[in-house]
Every structure is written in C-alpha cells, then in structure tokens.
Amino acid sequence: MAVRSADQRQPTPWPRFGSGGLEAPYVRRLVDFMNARLYMADHRALLLLKCMISSDLPGHLQDQASEAILAFRYSMLEAGSDSMTLWTENHQVTAAAAEYLAGQLFPGRIFSNDGRSGARHQRAAQAQLMIWLSDRFRFGFSEWLSSTCLAYDLAALALLIDHAADEALVERAKMVMDIGLLDLALHSFNRRFAPSMGRAHAEQVMHPEAAEIAPIWHSAFGQSPELEIDKLTSLFVAREKYQVPEAIFELATAQPVRRVLSSQGLDVDEVRDELRRHPFHPRSQSLDLIRFWWGQQAITTPETIVDSARAMRVFELQDSRILAPMRRYLKMPNPMLISTLRTLNPITSGKALNRANVQTISTSNYLLSSVQRYQPGGFGDQQHVWHASLRGNIEVFGNHPGSTQLHQENRPPTPSHWVGNGINPDLAQHHNVLLAQYDLRGRKGRFEGPRQELVHIHFPFVLFDQTRLGANWVAGRRGRGYIGILGTHRFELISETELVQRGQRTGYAVLVGDEEEYTSFAFFLEQLKQYRLRLSGDHLTLTSPLGRFDLTWGKDFKVNGHVIDCQYPRYEAPGVQVPRNPDEIEVIGSGHALRLEWGAGIRESTEMLRDSRVYDDID
Structure with a gap:
C-alpha cells in the first residue's frame, strides 16, 4: 500500500527563475562557490542542480551552471586539493546525491576533473548511495541525532526522491528518510530538537528553534516555513514527492510521557566484522572499511590508522588541507604507526563517533x-x-x-x-x-x-x-x-x-x-x-x-x-520496538502503522482497525 500522509499540506514550491530570490546573482554565487571548492561546496552543487532541473534558467546561466557541474570534484577518490570534507557521513550522501543527479543530467558528457562520462559517475554514485542507505537503515546514523547533519541528510534525500530515475534507489531513500524523521519525532520536545548529539554547534544547542533542522521539523510536522533558498534544507521544504507517513506524524505531534532508548552507529572496532557479515552489502576491502570509518571520522584511532595512512598514499590525499596534520606520519612503516599513535595520543582521536x-x-x-x-x-x-x-x-x-x-x-x-x-x-x-x-x-x-x-x-x-x-x-x-x-x-x-x-x-x-x-x-x-x-x-x-x-x-x-544495562536496542520506545542491526522496522502510531522491510523493498502504511494507544505512562 502506498504511504499516505496525515499532513496533506502542499510543500512550498521551488521558485522559478526571477522570483522568490532566485535571480542571476544567486545562481552565480552557487557557481563561484563550487568552482572554488570551498567547504560545503557539495551543498551548493545540490542547490544548483535543483535550479537547473526545476527553475528554467536562462541559457547563459544554464551554461555556467553546467560548466561548474562538469568540473566539480565529487569524491575523495578524485584528484584535487581543497577545503571539502567529502568523507564524513553527511557529506558522503550530499556529494553522492550531487554526483548521481549530475551524471543523470549529463550522461554523455565528460566530467573534466577525472575524465569519466556522466553515465559512469551516475553508476558509481548509485552504488555508493545504496550502500550508504543500507548502512543507515541497519546501523543508524554515526552522527547521531545531530540537528545539523541530520538536516543535511534529509535535504539530500529529498532531492534524490524528487529527481532520481532509479525506482529502487528512490524507494530506499524514502525508507531512510522515514527513519531520520522517526528519530526527529521521538527525540523532540515542544517543537524543538535538542537531544544528545554526535555533532553539535553551540548556537544550535542554545537556540534549537533556529537550528538547521528547525525548518524540516516544521515542514514535516507543523506549519510549512518560509522557503530560504540559500539553505540546503530548502530542498526538503520544497520537496515534491515525499510524504511523511501518518504513523511518524502521529508520534511527532503527540507529547505523551515518553521514554526512548535507542542505539545509533557502530563502535570503531565493530566495523570490520559488521561489514563482513552485512546481509545486503557484505564487504571487507580496505577502501570499504575506510569509507565507513572516515564517515564516522575515525581517521586517527589504533584500529584505523594503518588503513587511513594507506588510503592517503593510494589516493594521493597528502595535499588535502584538511588532512594536513597526518602528512608527517605517512612515511612511517605501518608497524610503527600504531605505536606512534598511542605515544602521541592525538586529540583528533576524539573526532571518532563510536556507537551511541x-x-x-x-x-x-x-x-x-x-x-x-x-x-x-x-x-x-x-x-x-x-x-x-x-x-x-x-x-x-x-x-x-x-x-x-x-x-x-x-x-x-x-x-x-x-x-x-x-x-x-x-x-x-x-x-x-x-x-x-x-x-x-x-x-x-x-x-x-x-x-x-x-x-x-x-x-x-x-x-x-x-x-x-x-x-x-x-x-x-x-x-x-x-x-x-x-x-x-x-x-x-x-x-x-x-x-x-x-x-x-x-x-x-x-x-x-x-x-x-x-x-x-x-x-x-x-x-x-x-x-x-x-x-x-x-x-x-x-x-x-x-x-x-x-x-x-x-x-x-x-x-x-x-x-542497569546501558547497551540499548536500536529502538525501545512507545510505538517502536526494534533490535540492533534490523532488517525490518515497524512504527505504530495512534491510528496508523508503517512497515519498512529493506531486503524486499517494502514500505507500506496501514490504518489500524482498532484503537491502539501506544503512549503508556512510564513505570
């Protein structure tokens, strides 16, 4: 059964060129930012692609935008030294979504940064997106409950759902969108989102009403906010195809006495075994481990340092300005790296996001x-x-x-x-x-x-x-x-x-x-x-x-x-009882249920035939 939404409001439409602030200077700012490859340039790539697909740009602006898209660096595996951190969990999905849509838009064109065709970029990005989505469904978000990172994840997924041609990819993106919004619903209070977070910024924990996630919360569960096209979250606010499942909407808009236990991510030393026995995407190669470890920012830990150094050498990342502190250690033989790391005890090890x-x-x-x-x-x-x-x-x-x-x-x-x-x-x-x-x-x-x-x-x-x-x-x-x-x-x-x-x-x-x-x-x-x-x-x-x-x-x-056992299942909360590393997730609201089955690609919403109250008081 197709997922219906209790929230039948129409999302704010993306503006056409010449309206809603979408003028030539806005497009040129996106182009210039991408060409400079500044931090978060992958976000500008997504916004620029949205303009190219939905805003009917004039010919000269469409040409400038196309040149920027074709010259961009979409992966840490591509050559280039810049300020982009394309390996962290949220940037993995924003960059891969941009690469997929860019390749889909220009399948026969050659992308100048690496000489591959758009079709090859699209295939590579699709493979990485399916793995990223499967990992989030199975393990949760390493950047747990981050009001910033989760907002970026959901914005990228909204754009994929609207414009990706592959139906299987779109359906899996919807399922991970459901999970992200479920986390948002369960850990919110008084229309604000400020739980414990894997990555936080001071202003956003002091003023969660102004956090990056706020317009997504209001668009999904409240009153549709004003569209701010300078923000990546505008892609969610202006979404065209995704509807919030009724069961999640019901959990979000009720404020019962609620206790939520949840587990997100993996410990760094779990990754190797968990990826090897992954039921949908088993993997054991060093590059696959690096993608997951670097997604959780575990670059300089005893478990990862040898593979991290090898990856920097193989993919010529020595010139990355972000990874500069590691350059001096790349000439060390592998056996010395771990002992040197333990001796130095670098503060960068604190970036690693372990299971939460x-x-x-x-x-x-x-x-x-x-x-x-x-x-x-x-x-x-x-x-x-x-x-x-x-x-x-x-x-x-x-x-x-x-x-x-x-x-x-x-x-x-x-x-x-x-x-x-x-x-x-x-x-x-x-x-x-x-x-x-x-x-x-x-x-x-x-x-x-x-x-x-x-x-x-x-x-x-x-x-x-x-x-x-x-x-x-x-x-x-x-x-x-x-x-x-x-x-x-x-x-x-x-x-x-x-x-x-x-x-x-x-x-x-x-x-x-x-x-x-x-x-x-x-x-x-x-x-x-x-x-x-x-x-x-x-x-x-x-x-x-x-x-x-x-x-x-x-x-x-x-x-x-x-x-007291402090090791939690994936979800233990009113309406959601899910073990760690699930293949299936069921959400029960006050009147509707949602079932997500990854292997079969099933995403269905049903209306419950009897009154089923899931909000019991805490013992």
Missing part, C-alpha cells in the same frame, strides 16, 4: 537526553553528551570546556568552550535522573591546548520563572517544569547563564520533574534538598527519598543495587 546508546525522556513540560557511558576519559570533539529542555526555550547542558591547537579553515575549532568535551565524563541516566563524573587527570595529548581543571553548566537564569542557588546545588522552574542539579563541589556563578565547578575529580546529578510528579516547585525543592551526592575515588553515589544511584567509573551503573 541514547536515552531521552520527555513529558509536556521537560526533556532529558543523554548518551550512556560514552568513551569516558577520552577526548571529545563535537559530541553533545547530555541536554535538558524546559518550555520557554530553556536549554540546560554541561561539558568540560576543551581547546585544540588545530585550526580549521572551514569552521571554528573543536572542542571549545561549549562544544564537545576536552575530556569526556562517565555519564549514565535512569529515567529522569542523570549522573556524570569527570576525571581530568589523564595524559595530555598531541594537539591538545591548555586543559582547564573545571566543568561548567549552561543554565539560563534569566529565562526561568523561578530559580534557587545554593553552595553546591541549583534549581529552576519554567511553567510546570522543574530542573535541579547537585554538585560534588561548590558551584560558582560566572554569569547569568553559566555555573562552574572546579577540580580534577568532580561530579554532578541532574533531576527533572514537573507538577504531575511534585505538585509544586516548593515541594520539588524540598525533595531536592533531601538528595545527597558523594564522590569517593571513582565512585559517585546519589541517595534520595526515591532510591540510590551508584556510578563507578568505567564499571557498573546501579539503581537500588540493580545493575
């Missing part, structure tokens, strides 16, 4: 989301390990501010003041309680900047209706939602948005609640003051009127003496 076990709990008044036990003591890069939201655009999160000696020309360096972690905490969540402990004593790494012996919390006091601050605790209320944080060390109020806790070994606990649970903010404060938090060696203990929580660094997380 994410828990998100939400009600109509709050959200708390975190990634469990994620690489404690290791370097972080852009990973956003925990986040709490209340109504009124209140965003609360904490990290260890990091610094790096590496400076990138394409974006601000990370980790930084509010992005990533200089050193990752050991962190675990159980329903509405989160524990985190930090150990900043680890060995300094190559390229690491000065290490600060403090952690801090973004807490926007001015946005709350009420706040209270003690020596080692803080609490706030917005509407009917509450948040409290207890520290093992004294909190220093640095500004109206920042609290600092100093020390090499520190910890804190986060508690969220609302009137349904605590009846009033006064009662919430009374309960919070009965909590006791203690850090002894590597053991963090929280005792409360409701029970005891124990987090031992790198070992067990216990609640009332019971070990």
Whole structure:
C-alpha cells in the first residue's frame, strides 16, 4: 500500500527563475562557490542542480551552471586539493546525491576533473548511495541525532526522491528518510530538537528553534516555513514527492510521557566484522572499511590508522588541507604507526563517533537526553553528551570546556568552550535522573591546548520563572517544569547563564520533574534538598527519598543495587520496538502503522482497525 500522509499540506514550491530570490546573482554565487571548492561546496552543487532541473534558467546561466557541474570534484577518490570534507557521513550522501543527479543530467558528457562520462559517475554514485542507505537503515546514523547533519541528510534525500530515475534507489531513500524523521519525532520536545548529539554547534544547542533542522521539523510536522533558498534544507521544504507517513506524524505531534532508548552507529572496532557479515552489502576491502570509518571520522584511532595512512598514499590525499596534520606520519612503516599513535595520543582521536546508546525522556513540560557511558576519559570533539529542555526555550547542558591547537579553515575549532568535551565524563541516566563524573587527570595529548581543571553548566537564569542557588546545588522552574542539579563541589556563578565547578575529580546529578510528579516547585525543592551526592575515588553515589544511584567509573551503573544495562536496542520506545542491526522496522502510531522491510523493498502504511494507544505512562 502506498504511504499516505496525515499532513496533506502542499510543500512550498521551488521558485522559478526571477522570483522568490532566485535571480542571476544567486545562481552565480552557487557557481563561484563550487568552482572554488570551498567547504560545503557539495551543498551548493545540490542547490544548483535543483535550479537547473526545476527553475528554467536562462541559457547563459544554464551554461555556467553546467560548466561548474562538469568540473566539480565529487569524491575523495578524485584528484584535487581543497577545503571539502567529502568523507564524513553527511557529506558522503550530499556529494553522492550531487554526483548521481549530475551524471543523470549529463550522461554523455565528460566530467573534466577525472575524465569519466556522466553515465559512469551516475553508476558509481548509485552504488555508493545504496550502500550508504543500507548502512543507515541497519546501523543508524554515526552522527547521531545531530540537528545539523541530520538536516543535511534529509535535504539530500529529498532531492534524490524528487529527481532520481532509479525506482529502487528512490524507494530506499524514502525508507531512510522515514527513519531520520522517526528519530526527529521521538527525540523532540515542544517543537524543538535538542537531544544528545554526535555533532553539535553551540548556537544550535542554545537556540534549537533556529537550528538547521528547525525548518524540516516544521515542514514535516507543523506549519510549512518560509522557503530560504540559500539553505540546503530548502530542498526538503520544497520537496515534491515525499510524504511523511501518518504513523511518524502521529508520534511527532503527540507529547505523551515518553521514554526512548535507542542505539545509533557502530563502535570503531565493530566495523570490520559488521561489514563482513552485512546481509545486503557484505564487504571487507580496505577502501570499504575506510569509507565507513572516515564517515564516522575515525581517521586517527589504533584500529584505523594503518588503513587511513594507506588510503592517503593510494589516493594521493597528502595535499588535502584538511588532512594536513597526518602528512608527517605517512612515511612511517605501518608497524610503527600504531605505536606512534598511542605515544602521541592525538586529540583528533576524539573526532571518532563510536556507537551511541541514547536515552531521552520527555513529558509536556521537560526533556532529558543523554548518551550512556560514552568513551569516558577520552577526548571529545563535537559530541553533545547530555541536554535538558524546559518550555520557554530553556536549554540546560554541561561539558568540560576543551581547546585544540588545530585550526580549521572551514569552521571554528573543536572542542571549545561549549562544544564537545576536552575530556569526556562517565555519564549514565535512569529515567529522569542523570549522573556524570569527570576525571581530568589523564595524559595530555598531541594537539591538545591548555586543559582547564573545571566543568561548567549552561543554565539560563534569566529565562526561568523561578530559580534557587545554593553552595553546591541549583534549581529552576519554567511553567510546570522543574530542573535541579547537585554538585560534588561548590558551584560558582560566572554569569547569568553559566555555573562552574572546579577540580580534577568532580561530579554532578541532574533531576527533572514537573507538577504531575511534585505538585509544586516548593515541594520539588524540598525533595531536592533531601538528595545527597558523594564522590569517593571513582565512585559517585546519589541517595534520595526515591532510591540510590551508584556510578563507578568505567564499571557498573546501579539503581537500588540493580545493575542497569546501558547497551540499548536500536529502538525501545512507545510505538517502536526494534533490535540492533534490523532488517525490518515497524512504527505504530495512534491510528496508523508503517512497515519498512529493506531486503524486499517494502514500505507500506496501514490504518489500524482498532484503537491502539501506544503512549503508556512510564513505570
């Protein structure tokens, strides 16, 4: 059965030339950006292809656009030194989608960067797209729940669905679009998307209402936003063929009491075996491993360094400005690379995106989301390990501010003041309680900047209706939602948005609640003051009127003496129960169901014949 959408609004149409801001200067900016091969030039390629296909460009502009498309570099395997990072997970799909559509548009023309015909580019891109799509269906997104990267993924898929000629490719793209929107639906709060993320930017976690994903959320589940053709997400907003399945729409637009456990991506040391036994695209060649590893940014890890160095030599990537820090090691024999890497302990190892076990709990008044036990003591890069939201655009999160000696020309360096972690905490969540402990004593790494012996919390006091601050605790209320944080060390109020806790070994606990649970903010404060938090060696203990929580660094997380399993299935949530590495995914909404079966290429929506409520209160 064809997938129908509960949202019958027409998406905003893509403008014709001469309207909606689509004028000659806009097209020329896209052409110039592509010709310069700047960071995110692959995004401009997608926008330019949309203009060429849908906007009836004048002849002279069509010619300029064609020249840019035919001269572009679409893959890290093609020759060229520039600022494009075509190997990361989101750029793999944006670049391959551009290459596929470019080849489809010019099948008989020769692409000047590598001398291959458009037809050959199209075939190569199709093969890579099918693998990328299959991996996302099976393993999820390595750049887990990123409000930026997910937005780019969905925009590229929307353009493929609208214009790709291959029906099998289009159908698989729709299925991965469904999964991306399912993640968006399950981890949203109050029409905002700010859960734990694999890659985050400071402004987007502080102001998720203005994040890259925001127009996609509103276009899929809310009111269609204004079309901003300078943004890649306009390709989703102006989509022509994809409709949001009703089951996903129902999950997104309800705000029940919901607990979501989900697993995304693979650990770096899992990749070799998982790709070898992949049921649809088994592979074991070094290049196939490199594509996956580099997609998760695992370039300089002990498991990948030998293959990474070999790939740089074979594909002549020594001149890449982005990979410049690795040049000095390429002349080393392979046996020395791993030992040298371990000795140097480079901060770049923190870029690797390992498997993420994410828990998100939400009600109509709050959200708390975190990634469990994620690489404690290791370097972080852009990973956003925990986040709490209340109504009124209140965003609360904490990290260890990091610094790096590496400076990138394409974006601000990370980790930084509010992005990533200089050193990752050991962190675990159980329903509405989160524990985190930090150990900043680890060995300094190559390229690491000065290490600060403090952690801090973004807490926007001015946005709350009420706040209270003690020596080692803080609490706030917005509407009917509450948040409290207890520290093992004294909190220093640095500004109206920042609290600092100093020390090499520190910890804190986060508690969220609302009137349904605590009846009033006064009662919430009374309960919070009965909590006791203690850090002894590597053991963090929280005792409360409701029970005891124990987090031992790198070992067990216990609640009332019971070990909590922090390894999650792919989905365990109201309406979605899916094991890791699935071949089939079923989504059940309040009135409709969606079934996705990858091997058979089945994507079907059905209307349930009986009232099936999937939103049960949390135990």
